[in-house]
Amino acid sequence: MKQPRQNGIGSDAKAILSDPLRNKGTAFTEEERDRLGLHGLLPNHVSTMDGQIKRRIAVLRAFSTPFEKYAFLRDLQDTNETLFYALLARHRSELLPLVYTPTVGEACVRFSEIYRRARGLFLSYPLKGRLFEILAALPNDDVEVICVTDGERILGLGDQGAGGMGIPIGKLSLYTDCAGIDPARTMPILLDTGTDNEELLDNPLYVGWRHHRVRGAEYDAFVEEFVEAVRKRWPRALLQWEDFAGPNAVTLLGRYRCRLPTFNDDIQGTAATALAAILAAERLAGIDLIERNIVVFGAGAAGCGIAELILGELVSRGLTREAALARIHAVDRDGLLIEHVNVVTASQARIARPHTEADAWLTQQQAPSLIETIERARPAVLIGTSGQFEAFDKPVIEAMTRHNDRPIILPLSNPAIRAEASAADVQTWSNGRAIIGTGSPSHGSNGAVTQVNNVYIFPGIGLGAVVSGAETITEAMFAEAAKCLASLVPDEDGDRLFPSTDHLAEIADSIALAVCRVAERDLGAIPPAGGWEDAIAGHRWAPVYRDPVSP
Numbered sequence: 204m205k206q207p208r209q210n211g212i213g214s215d216a217k218a219i220l221s222d223p224l225r226n227k228g229t230a231f232t233e234e235e236r237d238r239l240g241l242h243g244l245l246p247n248h249v250s251t252m253d254g255q256i257k258r259r260i261a262v263l264r265a266f267s268t269p270f271e272k273y274a275f276l277r278d279l280q281d282t283n284e285t286l287f288y289a290l291l292a293r294h295r296s297e298l299l300p301l302v303y304t305p306t307v308g309e310a311c312v313r314f315s316e317i318y319r320r321a322r323g324l325f326l327s328y329p330l331k332g333r334l335f336e337i338l339a340a341l342p343n344d345d346v347e348v349i350c351v352t353d354g355e356r357i358l359g360l361g362d363q364g365a366g367g368m369g370i371p372i373g374k375l376s377l378y379t380d381c382a383g384i385d386p387a388r389t390m391p392i393l394l395d396t397g398t399d400n401e402e403l404l405d406n407p408l409y410v411g412w413r414h415h416r417v418r419g420a421e422y423d424a425f426v427e428e429f430v431e432a433v434r435k436r437w438p439r440a441l442l443q444w445e446d447f448a449g450p451n452a453v454t455l456l457g458r459y460r461c462r463l464p465t466f467n468d469d470i471q472g473t474a475a476t477a478l479a480a481i482l483a484a485e486r487l488a489g490i491d492l493i494e495r496n497i498v499v500f501g502a503g504a505a506g507c508g509i510a511e512l513i514l515g516e517l518v519s520r521g522l523t524r525e526a527a528l529a530r531i532h533a534v535d536r537d538g539l540l541i542e543h544v545n546v547v548t549a550s551q552a553r554i555a556r557p558h559t560e561a562d563a564w565l566t567q568q569q570a571p572s573l574i575e576t577i578e579r580a581r582p583a584v585l586i587g588t589s590g591q592f593e594a595f596d597k598p599v600i601e602a603m604t605r606h607n608d609r610p611i612i613l614p615l616s617n618p619a620i621r622a623e624a625s626a627a628d629v630q631t632w633s634n635g636r637a638i639i640g641t642g643s644p645s646h647g648s649n650g651a652v653t654q655v656n657n658v659y660i661f662p663g664i665g666l667g668a669v670v671s672g673a674e675t676i677t678e679a680m681f682a683e684a685a686k687c688l689a690s691l692v693p694d695e696d697g698d699r700l701f702p703s704t705d706h707l708a709e710i711a712d713s714i715a716l717a718v719c720r721v722a723e724r725d726l727g728a729i730p731p732a733g734g735w736e737d738a739i740a741g742h743r744w745a746p747v748y749r750d751p752v753s754p
């Protein structure tokens with residue numbers, strides 16, 4: 204069929220080349236170049252995808268900083284998305300630290316500097332009252348997974364305002380890479396309700412709404428309008444809340460968890476990841492969790508979520524809630540959390556030491572510090588979700604090592620510049636005895652250390668939710684996801700807790716199956732004729748070139 208022409212060049216051809224989901228770059232064949240009117244718009248060489256991957260990885264490796272590599276990858280994602288995902292699948296462990304933590308943190312901080320092309324949806328507060336109209340105007344009818352942030356607690360880097368958009372973009376890239384969700388069916392969203400980051404407000408380059416954060420009833424009404432618009436436009440979509448500040452994270456999850464398929468990744472995804480790490484480490488250390496104490500340092504959204512899921516696990520092993528609670532010691536900025544002494548939030552109140560123990564814990568009205576808590580509780584496990592760089596110093600690690608043959612140390616805060624400890628320091632200070640997991644990728648003397656990050660959980664939760672059609676995302680799904688992840692024994696010898704990030708796609712499939720089974724058991728989801736496994740496999744979008752005229 205003859206193509207419409209514009210100045211001698213096919214305008215459809217130009218549209219294809221500028222659509223990242225249809226563009227193939229130099230991999231358009233001679234036949235396609237003839238048929239689509241692409242001659243002249245491309246250099247002569249006809250490449251294969253394999254050749255393109257080799258060329259791109261060579262160029263990427265030549266950049267000297269992770270940030271430059273990040274910008275190069277984002278540019279590729281915005282010009283040729285199929286190639287971006289093929290590259291990611293081929294070199295996942297090498298590229299994960301770029302598209303995700305730690306580099307995505309720097310990318311959020313410098314978002315305005317590298318902003319080039321529209322991706323995702325910026326719903327800023329001045330658009331209130333028009334949110335459904337904006338969603339309705341989008342051509343994306345089949346959105347399956349949404350990741351939304353308001354940018355207030357970006358990793359451990361605090362308020363990044365509109366720059367927080369880097370996180371939903373990164374998370375959804377991993378939904379596609381690991382769980383095979385079609386990129387056309389994902390939607391990154393930034394709720395731009397302002398920023399209280401004065402540096403951003405003063406920065407002439409800042410691309411967000413230059414206004415202090417809207418809070419209270421106005422914020423709640425804006426989020427409510429957003430959720431209702433999502434429900435109306437994409438009634439079946441999964442909504443993932445990401446990197447909201449602690450109080451909003453908890454409140455919004457509580458408000459919406461029964462109204463649509465939704466979860467908070469920092470609370471629930473992280474909890475499942477940490478529980479999986481603890482279950483795997485329990486095996487390695489040869490201990491029984493119900494006999495041992497756990498210290499969680501940083502009792503915010505992630506820390507409280509982790510404590511709750513561990514409590515659920517201990518109760519499922521036969522302890523009463525009270526006995527299980529006796530195993531948890533949550534430490535925040537004012538020391539060990541003790542009821543009516545230094546508890547600030549309702550989530551903290553649920554995991555604090557009871558007030559009846561206050562006299563036993565307090566010294567001159569002071570709650571014990573982290574190290575004092577470790578000396579007294581002699582925990583087997585120490586988890587960091589405080590965003591406090593190097594809070595696990597030498598005395599802390601030495602205390603953990605004195606009380607355990609194999610201390611389990613999980614500094615989970617991201618990015619690496621906010622981690623409570625580096626794997627290398629923990630290894631040195633524990634004389635190589637610690638079992639370690641870090642939130643961002645890191646190395647010890649025996650190579651890569653396990654990355655204990657919710658990227659091991661959320662893609663599988665999302666895929667399972669989409670395939671099963673679950674209308675609610677339940678706590679049982681996270682508990683089963685944790686058990687599933689802990690059961691996946693790494694190929695490598697040594698102290699690895701999970702298979703390496705190279706295996707994230709298989710892991711997502713396994714977790715998705717566990718989620719589908721929970722949906723069937725608890726929510727009455729009906730397995731398709733071929734079974735859940737086939738449905739999961741059949742749902743995968745693969746990064747292979749398709750005919751650009753009928754994508």
Ligand SMILES: NC(=O)C1=CN([C@@H]2O[C@H](COP(=O)(O)OP(=O)(O)OC[C@H]3O[C@@H](n4cnc5c(N)ncnc54)[C@H](OP(=O)(O)O)[C@@H]3O)[C@@H](O)[C@H]2O)C=CC1
Nearest residue numbers: 358359449501502503504505535536590616617642656657
């Ligand atoms: N590895 C992973 O998969 C994940 C890691 N994380 C990481 O966990 C960290 C926290 O995230 P999140 O829980 O959502 O954030 P929150 O802000 O909700 O929680 C952080 C908590 O740490 C407390 N805190 C601050 N300073 C100190 C201190 N000096 N000593 C002890 N506690 C302190 C904060 O208190 P206050 O509120 O008073 O400041 C708050 O209660 C981030 O760095 C994030 O990257 C989060 C999710 C997943």
Ligand SMILES: CC(=O)C(=O)O
Nearest residue numbers: 358446469617656657
């Ligand atoms: C990993 C993640 O979700 C975080 O650090 O916030």
Ligand SMILES: [Mg+2]
Nearest residue numbers: 445446468469
């Ligand atoms: Mg997060």
